Structure formats: C-alpha cells, structure tokens
Amino acid sequence: MNTALAVRLGPLALANPILTASGTFGYGLEFTDFVDLSGLGGLCTKGLSLKPHAGNAPPRICETPAGMLNAIGLQNVGIEVFLAEKLPKLRALGATVIANVWGDLEEDYATVVRALEGAEGIAAIELNISCPNVLQGGMLFGNSPPLTRSLVSRVRAATKRPLIVKLSPNAPDLVESARAAREGGADILSLVNTFVGMAIDPETARPRISFGTGGLSGPAIRPLAVRMVYQVARALPDVPLMGIGGIAELSDVLEFLAAGAAAVQVGTANFKDPGISGRLVSELAAYCLARGTTPADLVGRAHRAGAAGGDAGAEG
C-alpha cells in the first residue's frame, strides 16, 4: 500500500482520497473486472434500506449535455441481502466499504444503521438525505435544516462508526444544511448529490424519465459542485469534506481538493469508464511523487490563494 496518499477525515483514515460515489458503483462487485477494489480509498454502496426496494418504473435515465439525468428511485437489495451476500465478498476483496443508507422516516434510518452496527467490514456510514427521486425521505430531510439536525442526531446515537452526511445541492441554503448536519453529529460531509432537473421529449411533450424529474450528474454539474464545496469549506473550515460532482480526470480531483475537499467521490464517470477510479489513484500518486507533495497538502489551496473577484460565498 502506498502510504504517501493516506488521508484522514476526522475519525476516518483512508489509504487515499479517491472513493466512488453511491449509486454509481453498484455494490462494488460489478466492477471487479475493471478495478482492484482494495486500491481505492473507499467505495460507497448503493443506497441501502431496511427492506429490498424495487425503484421507479422505466425509463429511468436519459443522457444530457455532458451528463445524465436519473431517477432510479433507490432500487436496492435491502440490508439483509447486503450483509449476507455482498459484504462478505467485498471484505474478501479488501475493499474499504462505506454503507450508504436511507429510509422513508427518521426511525427507518436509525433502524438500518443499528442493523449494520454489528457487521464487520464497514468503515463508515453515509446518510443519504439528498436523493431527489423518491416521494418520501431522501431530499425531504436534506432540504430542511431542522429535519437534518434531528435525523443526524438520531442516527448519531445509533452508531459508533464515522458518520458521513451526503448533502443535497437542492437545499435552499447549503451552508445551513451543512451546519445542521454538523450540529447533529456528522463527522464528515459529502457533497453534492444530484441537482433536480428535467428533460422533455419535444415530439411527445412528455418527460423523458417516468418519474418526471431526475437528478442531474456528470461533468455538467462540476462547476456548481466545486463552488458548493468551496463555500462549505469556507463556512465550516474544521469539517472534513468529500467532494462529488462530475469528476472524470485527475485535474478534476485536484480542483475539488483545492476547493477544500479532503477526499473525492467519483460518480457518473464510472458508467462511461468503469476503470476510471483505479486509474485516478495511480495518476494522483504519480502527480504527488513528481511534485513532492501529498493529497493532504493539496486540500484547500484555493482558500489560501484567496478568492478572486466576487465573493464565492454569495448566492447571487
């Protein structure tokens, strides 16, 4: 293991800062032909719920300029199957597993987290309070700071593991959401989930996705996500962040680190280029070696360099 890339995000120590984002990496096992899972900083599982969940009716995805819309609707095998069939294989492969969890109600989240608490081989919990593609739960929690605070503190009491809260870019005030998650007891914040978008077939005038709206991801959202990471890093400089949003090459990783993320999650690019996450680890290692630097040194450089021009913290 190359220890030169090691990073620490609060209580969570990772071999390197390259992770894969929930919903874009299945249960990890779909990628074993393309990536050595043990070489990643970590992988975030498909959002897990107490019971198996069927997800939304098709069509569920649609390509958009430099990205895609999706409304999968959190289809997943449920924690029982995850623990019995997926997790043992991930452990055998040496993967650093972050369990992404969701529920309809506050109590559902806590129940899932409690059920995972006894399992070996889960490095951290990531709370999905930001899925835009379900009618209950998900983003409803993330868009209200009081609900966020209450949910996170409830889950906080249910686990000793490092707790990551994945924020919604659709929240009215992302910094307030971040603050609420931190006050509730989040160790780490990951941002951002997808942006609510819509595509309409001009012939039929019907939405291209059966759910109507979908979450926009891919390189199209990168500047929005970088701005949000920068903003939260500035407002809450002591909170470790994982940056997510359209990462597809090494320069994108460096950009998010500079904005203040201590680690990143690669998302939609995994669909197009299933080996990308492993290659980014190698490319980051080569970059750090050539420059005589470490990922930790690269975090927050944009803040030290000073914001150019207008106030990047402002919404307008």
Next chain:
Amino acid sequence: MKADHRATLLRRQSFSPGLFSVTFHCPGLADAIAPGQFAMVDVPDRLRPYLRRAYSVADSDAGSGTVEFLLKTIGRGTAALEEMPVGAGVRLLGPLGNTFTVSDLPRGARVAIVAGGIGAAPFPALLKALAGSGVVCDLYFGGRHARELSLQSRFDGLVSGETILTTDDGSLGEKGFVTQALARRLSAGARYARVFACGPMPMFGALAKVVGGAGLSAEFSTEAEMGCGFGACLGCVIPGTEKPFVVSCSEGPILSPEKIRW
C-alpha cells in the same frame, strides 16, 4: 472476462441511407464474444454524447480479430459512427450480457428468427452458430418499407431455411407485420424448436402472444437505454413477472418473454 478494449474502424458498409455496418479490429473482444452479447461503444468525443452506446454485436471473427455492428442512424452515437473515418479509434467495453441459447438444440431441429427493422442486428452471428450446430433456421424479417429491409443482403448465404420478408406498406414481401407472417405459418402447421427475436417493443408484445399461444420456447433480445451496460446504474430495467424489474443489461439482454410484464 469483461474488459475495455481499444478498437480501430476497419470498414463501413452502407445498405441504404441511415442503415450501415461498421467493422472494427478488436481481437480481444472478437475472441470473447458470443451470439446475443453486446458491447458499450465509446465514441471519441468525451462529452457529447457523454454515455456509451449499447450495440449488439452482429458478427465477430476470432481469426481476423474483427467485430461488426449493424446500425441505424438515430441519435448522436450512431451519427458519429456513420461519419467516423476508417482508421479512427473507439473503445469497446465487453463482452456484456448473456447469450442466445443454441447448445441444447438437436441437430436437424428447426428454429425461427424474427427480426423487426434494425432488430436484425444480432442475428448474423446467431445464424452462423446455428449452422455450425446443424440447426435449420427460417428468417422472418419485417420492416415498415422496402428500404428498411436493405440489411437483407447481409444475410445472403446465412439462412439455411426460408427467408420471409414483410413490409407494413407492402413495398417488399408480404404486406403486414412480421408477427402476422409467423402466425400464419404456425396455423398452417409450421413448428419451431425455438423462436429468437429482436425488434421494437410493439413487435415483442405481439410476438409474445403468438409464441405464448403456440407454446413455443422463445428468446427476445431486449432493448433499453443503458447507462453502464454491466448492472451498476440500474437504468435499463424492464417490468418483470417474477420480480418488479429485470435489469436488461446484466440479466439480459436475452430474456424469455414470460419473464417480461407486457
């Protein structure tokens, strides 16, 4: 094993405007692929189209290391391949998905292939495999009009049985739907050990009734817009009978019609 292969465009053949085949040099994939499987094609522009395109492999030859796709120009992905210069490179992720089932068919058995329009795409390789097993095959090939059947020339010498052409407008072959042509022959006493089919959803729906009514074994090569092609994004689901949704790319694309909720 699935892998992301580099491939070079060797040649393109046009059948009629918007209907063409592209043949790539891609020995790794040519060695590994079986009839019915597909590849996710990454055309060179990095951002638009952004996602790869899922195309059934029409034919492959391990000796020359070639892989061929039959395509109809519909969107950006197919348009890019129609214009791509010979010698240009793409990436082919594959082999992906399951395969048509041939091995259980006895020598001398008779099967039918039912193709609607560009649904003919996966069948050259299947016809070669069937011929290799001594299975006789009738090809039912339907389209809206004669031009849609221009791909027919790609099947010259491959069909061991009868070729039945149909067009909606009667401009070539029998007038009507390809499923009606099959139904007529079944009621006249034709029997098939299996029906292999690929085409648009309305054709599949009609065909499911025909083969269900006749109690025939059938395998449909399903189509759904795919994000990844290997079961990670869950974007390409089809309503199922045994469970709410079947994942077309990783549980298919070849599915028996009784697994699909019509």
